[in-house]
Amino acid sequence: MEFSCTRQELLDGVNAVSKAVSARPTMPILSGIYMEVQENSLRFLATDMELGIEYTIPIRATKPGTTVVNAKIFNEMVRRLPDGPITFLLSEDSSLLKVRYFGSELSLNTMNPIEFPVLPHIVEGEHVTLTQGQFKEMTRLVGFSASSDESRPWFTGILWDVNPEYIRWVATDTHRLSFLQGTMVSSTVQEGRQFILHAKTLIDVARLLHEEENPIHLTITKSQVLIETEQMRVILRIIEGQYPKYQQVIPKEYKCRMTVKVKALLEAVDRAALASLGKEGSNIIKISMDGNILTIRSNSPEVGHIHEEVFVDREGDSISIAFNYRYLQEALKVFSVEDIYIDLTGPLVPGVIRPIGEDRYLYLIVPVRTV
Amino acid sequence: MEFSCTRQELLDGVNAVSKAVSARPTMPILSGIYMEVQENSLRFLATDMELGIEYTIPIRATKPGTTVVNAKIFNEMVRRLPDGPITFLLSEDSSLLKVRYFGSELSLNTMNPIEFPVLPHIVEGEHVTLTQGQFKEMTRLVGFSASSDESRPWFTGILWDVNPEYIRWVATDTHRLSFLQGTMVSSTVQEGRQFILHAKTLIDVARLLHEEENPIHLTITKSQVLIETEQMRVILRIIEGQYPKYQQVIPKEYKCRMTVKVKALLEAVDRAALASLGKEGSNIIKISMDGNILTIRSNSPEVGHIHEEVFVDREGDSISIAFNYRYLQEALKVFSVEDIYIDLTGPLVPGVIRPIGEDRYLYLIVPVRTV
Structure with a gap:
């Protein structure tokens, strides 16, 4: 086994398969990355027996072959390699993978590639x-x-x-x-x-x-x-x-639809979340509406009271409802659009968020019952 | 107490004094930041009784006053405030600091500023x-x-x-x-x-x-x-x-002086440090020289062998010496110059690094005795 490639090419392959290496491998060989060199390609393979990932990069090989190296050590090594051509060479007895760059040489201990579990061959399905x-x-x-x-x-x-x-x-x-x-x-x-x-x-x-x-x-x-x-x-x-x-859980209709700016709402929720700090903190935020103002309230004995106002367009009823702020915050962070609909039906019915422009999507939050 | 300022002005002050707030305060009041508003200034103060930090920012006050707020909560709040003017107002009974922006209001619980320890007044010295x-x-x-x-x-x-x-x-x-x-x-x-x-x-x-x-x-x-x-x-x-x-510990002379590129040496040391990975890893790197080549060697049973070569200018003897790589790595990372001298006297005498261009500085490393 002998081939050349660059650090960046190796990084792509190693990063891809590393996700499949278990932090606590059940067999020593599973702490490794399997490498198979053919004329124009290097195939990386890693598995924890639940998940298997194979990733192939183009290389220039002078001699085909297979080996297995420790994933963590190989990963760290690749990151520290210099820019410029790097040559890999498996020793005569296959026990060392020699890595050469400029005048330097690094010899990594290898494991026996025959012990490495092969991914199942899937064609039917x-x-x-x-x-x-x-x-x-x-x-x-x-x-x-x-x-x-x-x-x-x-x-x-x-x-x-x-x-x-x-x-x-x-x-x-x-x-x-x-x-x-x-x-x-x-x-x-x-x-x-x-x-x-x-x-x-x-x-x-x-x-x-x-x-x-x-x-x-x-x-x-x-x-x-x-x-x-x-x-x-x-x-x-x-x-x-x-x-x-x-x-069955997605409400078919609503009694109140608000059009809200994602950024303004996220900033208000972030501040309302201050009430969750401290030992007696609460994750609950209370939402109510008056005209075109959406009000978010939260409080905790350690922090104090928070009263946030966000301007919205609203059609339909005025509804009061309470949510765990985390479920609102996490969703608002993933949207790539500027505006969303929030559709509400009543204080005990899940609220539904529909990003305007990502209309094949909806997000549902179960409300929190409050006194 | 009533004043206005922007988020960025507050952030500067809060960041500065937060370093003096203990993670485990010995008295509840020390979990707080003391704030003193005068006509044109807001002074922040925090202390853990070992260290005290005071930081003053310019503000526009309409009413002077003092209060203490929980440092962690205040810090989190300031980060989440919107851009634009923010008004602070202490409630009549001093129990709440009201923070107002746009239509929203946040009321923070306060502590009694009289309890806060004053920093000693130092003039003599x-x-x-x-x-x-x-x-x-x-x-x-x-x-x-x-x-x-x-x-x-x-x-x-x-x-x-x-x-x-x-x-x-x-x-x-x-x-x-x-x-x-x-x-x-x-x-x-x-x-x-x-x-x-x-x-x-x-x-x-x-x-x-x-x-x-x-x-x-x-x-x-x-x-x-x-x-x-x-x-x-x-x-x-x-x-x-x-x-x-x-x-007394700084060697007065040397038997070997090398001129080395910081970047090349740091990269080689980073790779030699791979030998420290794993359970039986070693922090020791061995340095030797031949002509204008500085060789760094390290090895460990799990990783394998590492042989790094760095080009240097050398005057004087050829010396073999071993160091803990961390002490070399940490120093190489702080230099702002491109080249350093490494001055050696013998395998058991501390090595001395002098950055070329930062010549009022030196760094000494005690060698490791190897077999």
């Missing part, structure tokens, strides 16, 4: 193709609503609801819910198909996508999903569990 | 004046060599060695030592005076200085030092203890 831009929009608008509580694993995922006519994504932690209807480039799904994929992993995959218009392909089997781009293959396990019927 | 630029250079080049081990408090400080003819600063953690001879604008010190001030605090003070050419005044008493600029007053306790005689 239903196929869905999206643009990478659509995939990224999905993770941005939906991903943050998933739970991080592993005791109910289905809530840590994003539900993919795929039909011949549409694709929908949903995530919820039971306190709020994100819903997006997307568009597909193509699909072989004949009947409705629902499956749950880990939200954090999808967000990690989205970060590796740089070409909005290029395709991203999914192959969906019974228990796994393969996600592919030109450079990357990711294999994820489907999360088991019964997802709640999301259609 | 010896005086030294520096430029703020000189003060900043001192903290940058010397401060990082101080120890963070509070069990020998004098090593957490910077020694000020003031004489009618010169001012010198020294910091050491016993593994390495920084020395700088500076220039004073003026001084009333008649005989030699040595005192130790906490390095971290001096670094914090330096961060608040923005006018290189403006003066910074010190008033030195038996147990305290007052540091003053136009806007700021800082009172520090002098650290007690016997500082080692630093002149």
